[in-house]
Amino acid sequence: MFGEKMTSVGKKLIRRRVVDLSSEDTRFARCLSTLDLIALGVGSTLGAGVYVLAGEVAKEMAGPSIVLCFLVAALSSVLAGLCYAEFGARVPKTGSAYLYSYVTVGEIWAFTTGWNLILSYVIALLAFGVSESALVNNIFTVVNLMVLVFVIIAGFVKGDIKNWQLSEEDYINRSHLEPLDDTKEKAFGSGGFVPFGLEGILTGAATCFYAFVGFDCIATTGEEARNPQRSIPIGIIVSLLICFVAYFGVSAALTLMVPYFLLNKDSPLPEAFKEVSWEPARYAVAVGSLCALSTSLLGSMFPMPRVIYAMAEDGLLFKSLSSINSHTKTPLSATITSGLLAAVMAFLFDLKDLVDLMSIGTLLAYSLVAVCVLILRYQSGQLNSPKTMEMLELNGNEEERVIMNPTVTSASAQQKEMLTLAMLFNPPADTPTTLSGRIVYICVSVIAALIMVICVVLTLKVTALKDANVGWITALVLLFVALLIPTIIIWRQPQSNARLNFKVPFLPLLPIFSIFINVLLMVQLSGGTWVRFAIWMGVGFMIYFGYGIRNSVEGKNAEERCARVEKPLGHPGLDPSPGAAAV
Structure with missing residues (x-):
């Protein structure tokens, strides 16, 4: 008896979602073009970090070789982006990595992915209608990109290539210091283009990787894009390319204008323009950072209610969260819940803890999407109605x-x-x-x-x-x-x-x-981050095993199909393999 119950629970944990791609009906408004998705991806990825992160990494980790840090980080992000792009073409439905996991590796992994995506998106609250949000996002993103183009051009005009070839003598003269001791040598490194060696590039790349987090919000727009199977792959790849060019250009301009050891890590760009006597340019940077912050908040909060909505629609979270506002055509209940959750998390943790938790949740989601692509490509099943x-x-x-x-x-x-x-x-x-x-x-x-x-x-x-x-x-x-x-x-x-x-x-x-x-x-x-992550997952599993596993829509549909379809003894039935994600 006990064995039968455990077997039944095990089957529920790995049951896979049946996705109906034969119909394009959706409760959302299909109003987003390919350009909207590119702007959403660029806005959410190219946030205020471009105005701060470059200075911190260049000064403390990599020096002028920060451009290589962004190159390595971009390559890592493109790998995840390609996997997201294939699933966006294969499963153009709301839910991002959550849905991708559901149709491939089963319900428990899907819940784990969705729960971590919610953790990743806990930042702020925004409940515009989608088309209004897209318009605001597009305007702010264009302004942000114009400011960054100005920064890049100004940096190359006012920059000096000698700042990529600094020696110990330059450090002493520019810093007005005595000859180097151990502490000062740690701040300067060995000079040149790669002052902190290969280890500095890799450490910097690990930090810069998080500057590319955000493009996955495009994958949650499957039911709001006009042509999702074409727009989602293009949106992901183009937005990552634009972000890499911007990060590469800004970091190069910054380290050309000012020696890396003199950078102000809290406000690198305004201080850099002050250093080269272009103080009015600081106002342009202020406008750009304001627009970047706005688009970053929108990009972070755009997918979070949609993931909550998708999980609630499937019965894994409370059904009341799946309601769609009739006027804005957005998941208003899920958006309000997102804001309340963000407020609680902001009250309980400091920013660094939240960033680390966001990182672990995002990286886990990226990994599961890569696993899903690898599994599904080699399966014989297709996504049928x-x-x-x-x-x-x-x-x-x-x-x-x-x-x-x-x-x-x-x-x-x-x-x-x-x-x-x-x-x-x-x-x-x-x-x-x-x-x-x-x-x-x-x-x-x-x-x-x-x-x-x-x-x-x-x-x-x-x-x-x-x-x-x-x-x-x-x-x-x-x-x-x-x-x-x-x-x-x-x-x-x-x-x-x-x-x-x-x-x-x-x-x-x-x-x-x-x-x-x-x-x-x-x-x-850190170990502390893993402990907080374990607590978050513990809360999630309490919700799943207390509510979701019994109210799963997929489980109820499977029971109805079994009741209606009487299979004769020995019938081969439907394939239970992972590829039947599909069936």
């Missing part, structure tokens, strides 16, 4: 079921499909099958576990690795070899030939590398 599949089960013959849904294979085909060692590296089929999908699912699980172990070793045993400790180096090499084996197995499996407007290139390497970077950054966070 639940009504279509039900009618097919009731009235279709076996041949029709196989044609309409590749995960439903004939009994004879299933009997022939046997797992062998040769099949792992040389599968016989050119298209995904149930077995190949299961192989990929297991390999991805193994890869995720190995990446976590590797990242912990790289973080906790970095001193031993620098000292060339033979034992730890050998262990790390063995772990990478073990990681290579399931990667090769996935690479050899057949991919889905479903036609999409955008697909992630270089599978399986790109999503795996994205997971690795995200987990490595998560491991860098």
